[in-house]
Every structure is written in structure tokens, then in C-alpha cells.
Amino acid sequence: MAEGFVTRLQTRLQTRLRHWTVWPMLWKEFIQLRRDRLTFALMTALPAVQLMLFGYAIQTDVRKLPTVVLDESRTSESRALIQVLQNTDNFLVVASVNSRALAQRWIERGAARVALVIPPDYQRQLRRGQTGRAQLLIDAADPQSSGAAIAGAQLAAQARGAQLLASRFKIAPPVEIRVRPWYNPAQRSAVFIVPGIVGILLTITMTLITSTAVVRERERGTLEQLIVTPIGKTSLMLGKLIPFVLVGYVQMSVVLLLGTTFFKIPIRGSLPLLYGLALVFIVASLGIGLIISTIARNQLQAMQLSFFFMLPNILLSGYVFPRAAMPLPAQWIGALLPLTWFLEILRGVLLKGVGIRDLWEELAVLATFAVVLLVIAVRRFSKTLD
Numbered sequence: 172m173a174e175g176f177v178t179r180l181q182t183r184l185q186t187r188l189r190h191w192t193v194w195p196m197l198w199k200e201f202i203q204l205r206r207d208r209l210t211f212a213l214m215t216a217l218p219a220v221q222l223m224l225f226g227y228a229i230q231t232d233v234r235k236l237p238t239v240v241l242d243e244s245r246t247s248e249s250r251a252l253i254q255v256l257q258n259t260d261n262f263l264v265v266a267s268v269n270s271r272a273l274a275q276r277w278i279e280r281g282a283a284r285v286a287l288v289i290p291p292d293y294q295r296q297l298r299r300g301q302t303g304r305a306q307l308l309i310d311a312a313d314p315q316s317s318g319a320a321i322a323g324a325q326l327a328a329q330a331r332g333a334q335l336l337a338s339r340f341k342i343a344p345p346v347e348i349r350v351r352p353w354y355n356p357a358q359r360s361a362v363f364i365v366p367g368i369v370g371i372l373l374t375i376t377m378t379l380i381t382s383t384a385v386v387r388e389r390e391r392g393t394l395e396q397l398i399v400t401p402i403g404k405t406s407l408m409l410g411k412l413i414p415f416v417l418v419g420y421v422q423m424s425v426v427l428l429l430g431t432t433f434f435k436i437p438i439r440g441s442l443p444l445l446y447g448l449a450l451v452f453i454v455a456s457l458g459i460g461l462i463i464s465t466i467a468r469n470q471l472q473a474m475q476l477s478f479f480f481m482l483p484n485i486l487l488s489g490y491v492f493p494r495a496a497m498p499l500p501a502q503w504i505g506a507l508l509p510l511t512w513f514l515e516i517l518r519g520v521l522l523k524g525v526g527i528r529d530l531w532e533e534l535a536v537l538a539t540f541a542v543v544l545l546v547i548a549v550r551r552f553s554k555t556l557d
Contacts, residue, residue: 219425235263236320238285239277242267246294252305255331256287261323274308284310285320354522361434366517367490369426370510373419373449374456374484380418381460382473384411390469408549412457419453420446439524445516448530451537452513458544459509465551484510509540 238256242249256262262285268274274286286308297303309320355362423446430436459480467473486492487505494502494511505511512533519525519533527534 219429234260234319236261236284236323237265237282238262238287239266239268239274239283240264241269241271241274241286241288243291244289244293248294248297248303249289249305251334252289252293252303252327252331253287255334256323256327258330259323259326261319261326262287278308278310361430362436362522363518364491365426365430365434365436366521367514368430369423369517370452370488370513371485371490372422372426373453373513374510375481376422377415377419377453377456378460378463378480379474379477381411381415381457382463382467382477383470384461385464386467386470386473408461408545412454412461415457416450416453419456420449423449436521438521440520441526444527445520448516448520448527448534448537449513451534451541452509452516455509455537455541455544458541458548461548462544462551465548484508487511489514509537512536512540 240253242253253264257264265283266277268277268286271288274283274288277283278286288306288308290304290306293303293305307320307324352358427436427438427442431438460477463473463476463480467476483504484490487494487497487501488508488510489505490510494505497505515533516530516537519530
């Protein structure tokens, strides 16, 4: 008897799946994608182009700042200081000057970002057992570059001071801190940036493409044909959403493939886990696009609303700037963005190799976003021409 019940249940489910009204919508959307070859090509080729552009162009670590040197001491000690400064890899000596005015002109015209000034009595101070003092003039118009210059100067001074103590007085530094960076030992910007590009591209594409979906139907007049069909609101939405889920996975695969090939991005965690968690984020992004499509009256409005949504995602999600350094109101806004939580998943799985046990909180938040956004989108949608 139990076997007969299970058989009847399976038959009923198969019948409902065969007659599910979403299948005609899916067929229509796939045919439209096949006909619109330019859009499909852009959706698949654009991630590759943007990855190569952003991956090489966006660099958060500042190295080899153009530096001019005013060495008024011209001694072995001053030359040793210059060498130690260059060894930090934060500075690249591009010229030697003979006056402070000339060093200032190099910085003013942008040919140099830093000027090292070593006074005439630098070596004499050291031989008297005094502190040898040199000056670093920094163009602080760019805080990130100036921060790198200050950190490099402090590192060079500590290194040279330790060398002098060890060589002259046989004194080892009283404190030594050995740094062992995890997950990104070389501190390459690409390792931090490229995983985030996956989330950025999915956000841009999923939101922008789906935001024009219903609007395009209205402008082309095909919405009238959908009105007279027995397809419900939920089936209509799902029919427009599912093909773009597949497109999102294609884009994600392209970025990961190119990222590991050209930028040597490590994949320490489980790719099936990453793809499974990405589904929730893709659905949430599509939900945002569908909501925009129910608000906008034409494709131009849909694009404007989509781009308005993009800027907070880039600036407040932690894609480039650390959220811990942001004011609390900006952190609260960032917490309302699905991308913020997906970036934690991306970097956790790819760079740290963590599992679902460490990502359940991010998954729960993204699942909540996906459900709420889809419910709002379905309720806002109306099968009318208004």
C-alpha cells in the first residue's frame, strides 16, 4: 500500500512538472537569448574583458614611489641609508638633485612623489654616537601613497639602526617581531581584488539585465501577448529569472578560470560549495533587478536605477576599501547590500579554504535577502500595461 502511495505521488509530481506554466516562459527566454546574439556575447565576453582590466589596473599596494635624493653628506653612511631605503621596495630613486628648491620642483610637477634629504653632518652625527637625522619630503595629496612612503621610511630607519648597533656595539635589537602573513604572503593586490570582481560582475550583470526584462517586454509590445496567456505572475518571474541564473554561473566560471590562469588566484576551498552558495547571491541580485524592472517605465530609467544601486556596492561592500575603517553609518548601509556578505564567502572559500560551518551566517543573511526580494518583486509585478 505504501509503495502504491509513493507511485501515485511521483506520478502526480511528474504531471505537475510537465504542465508547469513556467516552461513556456523559459522556452521563450532561451529563444530570445539565442536570437539576441550581441547581448549574449556581451554577457559572456564582458566578464573576461573587465577582469583583465580591473585585475591589472586596480592596485591597493603602493610600491616603487618615484624618489629624488639630495645627498649633502656624500659619505658611505649616506649611501648605505639610500640603499636600505630602496630595499624596502617602497621607493625608486629616479634622480639626484643638488638643492631643496630643485627637489621641490620635482615633486610639484609630479615627476617625483618623495624627496630624501640627507644633511652634511649625517655621518659625523653617527660617529659621535648621536642620532643621525635625515628628512623625507612626501607628496601627501594621495594619502595611500604617502602612507606607504611613511611606512617604508620607518622600516628603513629601524633596519639601518639595527645594522649600526649590531656592527659597532655588537648589540642585537632587544625586541624582534617576526611577521608571518597568512593567505596572501606576497601581499599581492590581485589576490584581494580578483575574487571581489566575481561579486561585482554578478551584481552589475544580474541587476542591469533583469532590470530591463519586464520593461523591454512593455516597450516591445510583447507584454500584451503574455497577458492573454494562463501563465501566472510567479511563473512569469521565474521564467525570466532562471536563464540569467545560468548566465551568472557562466560569468562566474569565466572569471575564476581567468583569475587562476593570469593572476594565480588560489582556490583553497571547495568549488562546489562556492557554486552552491553563489546561487543564493545570484537569486538575490536578480530579485533586485526584478524590483527595479517593476518600478521603471522605460529601459533608460531601469539602467539609471541600476547604476544608482551599483555605486554603494563598489564603495561600501568592502570590495576595495575595508569596512572596518568606515564610519558606523556606512557600515550599516553596507550590511544591507547582498554583495557585502557574498564577498566574505568568496574570499573565505577561495583564499582561506573555509567550509559551510564558518559561512552559515553569511548564507543565512543572503537567503533572507533572496526570499524577501523575490517576494517583493512578485507582489509588485502586475500583468497590466500600466
